[in-house]
Amino acid sequence: MSGPRGLLVLRAGALTTVQDRGRPGWAHLGVPRSGALDAGAHALANRLVGNPVDAATLETTLDGVALRALAPVTVAVTGAPCAVRASGRPVAWGEPVWLPGGAELEVGRAESGLRSYVAVRGGFGVPAVLGSRATDLLSGLGPPVLAAGTLLPVGPPGRDPARGADGAGAGAGAAGSAGAGAAGSELVLPLRLGPRADWFTAESIAGLWRSGYRVSALSNRIGLRTEAGPPLRRARGGELPSEGMVLGAVQVPPDGLPVVFLADHPVTGGYPVIGVIPEGPPLDATAQARPGTGVRFVRAGRN
Amino acid sequence: MRALVAGSEGLLLEVDSAAQVAALHAELLRRRAELGPVRDIVPAARTVLLDGVREPRALAERIALWEVPPLAGTEGPLITVPVRYDGPDLAEVALLWDVTEREVAGVVGSLVFRVAFCGFAPGFGYLTGLPERLHLPRRATPRAAVPAGSLALAGEYAGVYPRSSPGGWQLIGTTDAVLWDPERDPAALFAPGVRVRFEEAGT
Numbered sequence: 001m002s003g004p005r006g007l008l009v010l011r012a013g014a015l016t017t018v019q020d021r022g023r024p025g026w027a028h029l030g031v032p033r034s035g036a037l038d039a040g041a042h043a044l045a046n047r048l049v050g051n052p053v054d055a056a057t058l059e060t061t062l063d064g065v066a067l068r069a070l071a072p073v074t075v076a077v078t079g080a081p082c083a084v085r086a087s088g089r090p091v092a093w094g095e096p097v098w099l100p101g102g103a104e105l106e107v108g109r110a111e112s113g114l115r116s117y118v119a120v121r122g123g124f125g126v127p128a129v130l131g132s133r134a135t136d137l138l139s140g141l142g143p144p145v146l147a148a149g150t151l152l153p154v155g156p157p158g159r160d161p162a163r164g165a166d167g168a169g170a171g172a173g174a175a176g177s178a179g180a181g182a183a184g185s186e187l188v189l190p191l192r193l194g195p196r197a198d199w200f201t202a203e204s205i206a207g208l209w210r211s212g213y214r215v216s217a218l219s220n221r222i223g224l225r226t227e228a229g230p231p232l233r234r235a236r237g238g239e240l241p242s243e244g245m246v247l248g249a250v251q252v253p254p255d256g257l258p259v260v261f262l263a264d265h266p267v268t269g270g271y272p273v274i275g276v277i278p279e280g281p282p283l284d285a286t287a288q289a290r291p292g293t294g295v296r297f298v299r300a301g302r303n
Numbered sequence: 304m305r306a307l308v309a310g311s312e313g314l315l316l317e318v319d320s321a322a323q324v325a326a327l328h329a330e331l332l333r334r335r336a337e338l339g340p341v342r343d344i345v346p347a348a349r350t351v352l353l354d355g356v357r358e359p360r361a362l363a364e365r366i367a368l369w370e371v372p373p374l375a376g377t378e379g380p381l382i383t384v385p386v387r388y389d390g391p392d393l394a395e396v397a398l399l400w401d402v403t404e405r406e407v408a409g410v411v412g413s414l415v416f417r418v419a420f421c422g423f424a425p426g427f428g429y430l431t432g433l434p435e436r437l438h439l440p441r442r443a444t445p446r447a448a449v450p451a452g453s454l455a456l457a458g459e460y461a462g463v464y465p466r467s468s469p470g471g472w473q474l475i476g477t478t479d480a481v482l483w484d485p486e487r488d489p490a491a492l493f494a495p496g497v498r499v500r501f502e503e504a505g506t
Contacts, residue, residue: 027343027354029491030421126500129485139425140466141485195307217430242422242429244345244352246313268422276310 007073007120009150010104011066016146017135017221018124019059019117026130027267033247034136037221037287038115038278041079045119048076048096050157055123056133058146060116062290064107065146067118069099074121074153080113080288096121113288115178125155137221138264172185187215187289189260189277191250196240196272200252204233205274208297213258217291224252224260224286226295230272231256242268248277250297258297260286275300304371306363309352316351316366321419321431321459326374327351328495334369338362346420346495348429360375379417379496384463385504386411386454390474392442396456399439407475408503410437411454416461416499421491426465426483428493433459445471452478454501461501463493476501 009016019042022035036042036059045055058065064082067073075094077084084093087107091097099105107116126133126143135142146152197205213229232252245251249261251271260277261269277283278300289295304327307315318324330466331353335341339362342355342418356362388408397404416432434458441457446469449455453464455472464470465482478501482492493499 024342024355026425026490027345027352028421028495029489030423030427130490141425167413192308192310195309195313241348241350242420243315243317243347243350244343244354246309246352246354248310261315266344266422268420273309276313280313 005071005073005122006129006151006153007067007105007124009065009110009146009148009152010068012146012148012150013060013063013065013107014064015061017059017137018056018126018143018146018152019134020056020123020132021222022134022263023055023130023132023136027244029266030139030262031130031141032133032136032138032267034058034132034139035141036117036134038117038284039077040281040284041115041117041287042119044094045076045078045117046123048078048094049074049119049121051119051121051123055119055155056126056154057120058118058124060107060110060118062114063109064116065118066107067105067152069101069103069105070151071101072099075105076100076119077107077116078111078119079116082110082116098294114290115287117275120154122155122157125153134263136264138266139195186212186214186294186296187285188296190282191275191277191297192300193207193275194273198276199234199236199240199272200274201233202246204230204256208232208258208274209299212298215289215291215293215295216257219289219291221262221264223262223265226258226260229257229295232258234272240270240272242270245269245273246276248283249273250275251255261284304367306359306367308359308363309354312355312357312359314353314356314363316353316363317349319349321348323371323498324349324351324376324419325417325431326371329374329378330369330371332496337365347422348420353355362386379498381415381498381500382492383500384478384480384492386476386478386501387504388476389472390455390476391454393475396439396473396475400437411461411475411501412503414500416501418493418495418497418499419460420495421493424465424468424483425485426491426493427462428491428495428497430461430493430499431459433461433489435459437475441471442473445469446474449474452480452482454478465491478504
């Protein structure tokens with residue numbers, strides 16, 4: 001391959017970041033996990049282009065992104081379903097797409113859901129910080145948010161060529177199941193009570209199962225905020241000394257409205273955690289919930 | 304020690320004091336191999352979180368049998384950090400401590416702190432070691448921007464801001480030490496368990 005490899009950002013979109021599987025293992029130094037919010041859609045995009053699942057992809061927010069391939073590349077778009085065009089011509093969403101050098105990739109507005117993922121064969125080769133290329137919007141680690149004119153380098157193809165550009169049978173159907181399961185409909189979140197459920201009255205926990213909330217427009221990569229539901233009431237006074245927070249923790253600030261901690265959440269927090277949403281499809285679904293989407297918590301058993 | 308499950312792979316161990324957290328954290332690091340897979344060990348004010356573990360309940364039962372020895376005061380690496388005592392809250396702190404501004408450096412310099420835990424920002428350590436009579440309230444109005452390198456006090460803690468950020472702690476001085484550098488190993492100068500002495504710069 002000759003000439004510069006890489007993709008030039010033509011239109012950055014509302015909020016597009018480089019993401020991978022984040023920075024696990026550094027929480028004790030105050031470093032958030034970060035990484036793709038919809039981990040399943042991120043992994044699928046990588047598989048479609050023959051990358052290892054920890055290769056860096058782009059995570060868009062609502063209105064997609066436009067890129068120019070400076071050299072031939074294979075890309076795939078998953079997550080929130082959207083129109084995908086290559087130099088103006090419609091191409092498949094959820095399948096590998098080969099782009100000749102100079103072609104423009106237009107990832108359109110999400111038809112449902114919120115975040116689409118763009119993988120390129122070889123992965124986006126921006127410099128890694130603490131082993132990850134993810135942009136962490138809480139701590140500022142990782143590359144800056146995409147801006148028009150940014151040149152995104154592409155890494156060497158991964159060691160999985162057998163599952164390369166033909167997609168190896170993983171097609172749009174699989175992308176749909178991994179990408180947009182809860183989009184548009186009610187978000188049903190299994191909640192396993194603890195570690196601080198005893199800070200709340202039994203009545204208000206009973207009310208949590210009976211009532212619905214809505215996704216607040218203040219939600220971001222740090223947390224999915226809820227509104228328009230009954231506030232959880234504390235069974236005790238006092239302050240909780242700061243303690244470690246896990247991904248998917250449902251923290252309850254003084255206003256009583258649950259906040260689901262997502263990838264860029266702070267590693268410690270001082271409000272009680274009533275319960276935890278498990279990683280995998282339930283937490284991935286939070287990444288695709290638009291503001292205004294209904295939220296219901298259902299009790300998950302202990303194992 | 305109380306053990307609280309946090310999701311399917313998190314275990315929150317709760318004790319009664321910062322000293323017990325330090326002892327438990329040190330023991331968990333010493334016996335890490337016995338824990339099985341664990342992604343993060345996160346000490347905090349009264350807890351240590353084990354995240355990314357298998358079967359947290361069974362693990363809690365095993366750890367409950369541990370004899371956790373108290374931490375010796377000399378355990379952990381000791382670093383010396385030069386400080387210029389030029390903070391905007393120096394006079395206020397001197398007043399609250401009933402010393403002169405000049406004497407604040409001596410009071411702080413006579414103490415050995417320990418990084419109890421990190422949080423707030425990468426490389427921001429919460430340092431214990433202030434005797435209770437020196438505990439300070441936060442400022443009534445937080446500052447929108449605290450300069451990087453500010454030595455600050457609040458409640459039972461001391462800390463140094465690794466980068467400019469909003470903050471409500473009392474600022475007593477400044478250091479040129481690099482608190483956070485992801486290219487360095489370790490990235491955080493103040494990692495949990497590190498002991499810290501603040502020395503007046505230029506003395």
